[in-house]
Amino acid sequence: MSQSNQIEQMLAEREISKVLHAYCQGVDRRDWDEVRSCYHSDAVDAHGAYVGDPDGLVDWLKRRHDYVLSSTHVLTNISIRLSDDLQTARTESYCLSLQIVDPSSGDPFAGTGDEPVFTRVMSRYVDTFEKRAHDGWRILRRDCVFDWMRRMPTTDFVPIDPSWTMARRDSGDLLYADWPLRVSEPSLPRE
Template structure:
């Protein structure tokens, strides 16, 4: 296969790892989150440093206590180095809802996911991640209820994505 085509295939696979992580976090699908990492991966988030199992144990109660999150990936640059790669993806994520007293809720933050990706047995995944928080702003008092009935995101099997997937299986 032509090397330029293989580079494109590898870069796309790496981008899908980052997007898989975002979908998993936003849908509270921690098996999906885990699939974005190698089993011995390390994660560094604001307030956390540890392995993937520790990260999931740390983040699950935080995300389960709030109404939802939505991660958007913007600029994404991938540098290939054989079976290793550097992935830098800009992210803006919004967190909303939840009870008082659980810490910061209703906020948006800008961050960069700086990932050491590694290809093992033909599969790209995160070997080490630095979630570099660049800024955070409070959105308290800015959220409003939807203007009318319609589809709503859910963090379980009743989400429209899950329903569509089930209909096609």
């Protein structure tokens, strides 16, 4: 493989990795435009309880995440296999999803009860990516492959000091603050 082919391959892998991470960050921050931007318009996502196009996926995620109080997606073991022409790729990403969910939603991960529960879901995203002239690398097909899930009460969670910067699931999160923050500035206004 020539040096220019190696560079093209590394750039493709980097672009694909950015999309994988953007999806997770978009879901965790409820940035639905970011989530949608990870998919081609004719893509299909098979996400367990949802199978369909990207617009339907975003609608489904919005409804579900109305009851998700905290969400973190952790990606590991990302493997990317590129086609010889560097126009398609097959990826596998391990994903550990950690969420606090209000069970009143009827969410199958949350179970039943009156108190929020802590859910952990281990899955893999097996994706087909395609590079297109105007859109670049995006997901063409995603299959969420489930390994296991666990649900626990949140009664043993330790309260966080309210003077600390708290995570938010919207544009009020520190991620979206004007930057660069100066050393002398507080992270965010306290509520």
